[in-house]
Amino acid sequence: MKKQTRSKSGVFLMELLISIGIFSVCAAVCIHLLAVAESERRYSENLNTAVNIAAACADSFKSGNDIEQIKNELPKEAKSFRCTFTMVDDGGTQALDIMISDDANEYIHIKAARKGDTDG
């Protein structure tokens, strides 16, 4: 009778260990997927902020502000990004290359244009 109990508990233990093993693998995959989802969420949030910053800069440029003014008027969210501005002036049209990035990603790269006779 004793032998039978031991044997039953041994089988249960084996089953349990196998279940824990399978569960651990599933949990690891699940946590990995959650980490990927979190990183995607952050990217999406940063992209949204970067688009907002770039659009505001393009607006500012089109209204006649120069690069220094645009830099001074950057929203507070821009502090966590690298904002690069390059002006191209071909006489008739002024174009501003706006690139918003951080150490890991380049989020947006747009060009805003205005007539060359605008101040700045």
Added chain:
Amino acid sequence: MQMIFTLLLFVLFVALVFIVLLYSAGFYKRIGESAEQLNDKSSAMLFITQKIHGSDYSGGISADKKMLRLDEIIDGEEYSTYIYCDNGYLCELFTEKSNAPDLSYGNIITPLDRLDIEYINDSALEIKLAFGADTFSRKIYVNCGISYESQVA
């Protein structure tokens, strides 16, 4: 002894399942909420920006601290579109300019807790949106001028 060990292991397993399940559910909920808020933020800001740029002609845009009025002429009749925040939503009301607007009839656009408008000069406005404790702002520039009124409605 072996039975106690097995039972302990089983309890540990159940506890682990429970913790992972709770953690995953909480995490999934946070991601969903965050995506929804991000969507609300960008929808509200895009809506206001597009509306302002769409009315960028002389006399088209008027603002006070809480509301925008965009005027247009259709078939010789003057109409106004009011954009404002009411009862936790960004709303839009389109009406004849001569009518006193009843803001409770506005169309709901997207959830929004507060809309603040800062008049910078006659070609720039700063739109500040609040979603709970989270705020979001953007300067909007126009070419044809913005008139500031103490109360646009």
